[in-house]
Amino acid sequence: MLFDNIVVIAKKEIYAVKNINDLNKLKIKYLGKKGYITVQFLSIKNLNKKEKIKKSIIFNKQKKQIQTIIINRKKEIELEKNDKKFLNQKIDITLPGKYIKIGSEHPIKSIINEIEDFFINIGFKIVTGPEIEDVYHNFDALNISKNHPIRKEQDTFWLDKNILLRTQTSNIQIRTMKKEKPPIRILTSGKVYRNDYDSNHTPMFHQIEGLFIDKKVTFTNLKGTLSLFLNFFFNKKYKIRFRPSYFPFTEPSLEVDILNKNKQWIEVLGAGMVHPNVLKNIKINFSKYYGFAFGLGIERLAMLRYNINDIRLFYENDIRFLKQFKFNNFI
Known part of the structure; x- marks a missing residue:
């Protein structure tokens, strides 16, 4: 994977999935214990202090961006699922509404x-x-x-x-x-x-x-x-x-x-x-x-x-x- 465009690549993959299970797989791929971001942090452990700080800032920024993309996509998938569920339901608009009991003054x-x-x-x-x-x-x-x-x-x-x-x-x-x-x-x-x-x-x-x-x-x-x-x-x-x-x-x-x-x-x-x-x-x-x-x-x-x-x-x-x-x- 190219270092500079990893967020763009991750975003394309994340928005291509249609369900939560596939989204979770991508989350593990990029943010898991053996995922891309974790590997990148491990790769800089032998660098000097200045380079290590520089790279850490970049990787943390990428991590936050990917986390935000995943959260937003999850909300969209859940909303799409609910919309489809309600659209497929047959509602009888002639049915009476639910009766709510109202209390009264003593x-x-x-x-x-x-x-x-x-x-x-x-x-x-x-x-x-x-x-x-x-x-x-x-x-x-x-x-x-x-x-x-x-x-x-x-x-x-x-x-x-x-x-x-x-x-x-x-x-x-x-x-x-x-x-x-x-x-x-x-x-x-x-x-x-x-x-x-x-x-x-x-x-x-x-x-x-x-x-x-x-x-x-x-x-x-x-x-x-x-x-x-x-x-x-x-x-x-x-x-x-x-x-x-x-x-x-x-x-x-x-x-x-x-x-x-x-x-x-x-x-x-x-x-x-x-x-x-x-x-x-x-x-x-x-x-x-x-x-x-x-x-x-x-x-x-x-x-x-x-x-x-x-x-x-x-x-x-x-x-x-x-x-x-x-x-x-x-x-």
Whole structure:
């Protein structure tokens, strides 16, 4: 082989082959242990240093050029093979495409988004806050007495004597009232934690609470807002009952029931006018400003909407359960 044109000769031979096996044979011929380039390196071992360096540079250059040609030809042969394979295939263009299953939003998340959108549209803003909370923001500022049963370990997850997992999202309301001046119109949502577990309770669940503080907020405003929301959420007008109740942080307090299709009253949420002691704790002038607050459990509303009798089903990650959600007419 001529020393100067070895790359040209190799290129002609490489591009003449039509398959990978023949290409590999040429690779061995030129770059193998007994191939042309290896022989050339062995032939210069007895030359002087200057000549040896000169020849080595040339042989390395030839080696790299031949390697590049082989790699490029291999890609071309593989591409030609694939093209021929696809061209020879018979494709029925009338066949339906492959069905790709698309996931859906978890029903709890979907309901949270739906409720938040409703209250945003009537002027509320969404506020979030810490799930690990101190006693003051979770209990004391909300007018919850020292001996209230919810403070006990049977109901609350305590991390130490002063730190706990929040038992309601009202802690966010306290933090917001400390930072902002009235008027305040917020909706708080998130996970809350209580030490309870059965078909109607889980240690972690989701809660949404609303707060409206201004100079002329009345009980009528509260009733109107809740009626508007419930008719929106259940997509119909239902008979709603407001009955007296008790919560430490509201006065007066109430619970709201709706009449289902079986003529049964179903409790859906709790609410009331913000207790003056709560406003006093946050240093808001309770003789000038008034407000209402309400709270509802997302899982509770989801169970009512979808006629589910066990809250734990939402958290078992059973695809058969999660994929079947559609609007129904439970109520």
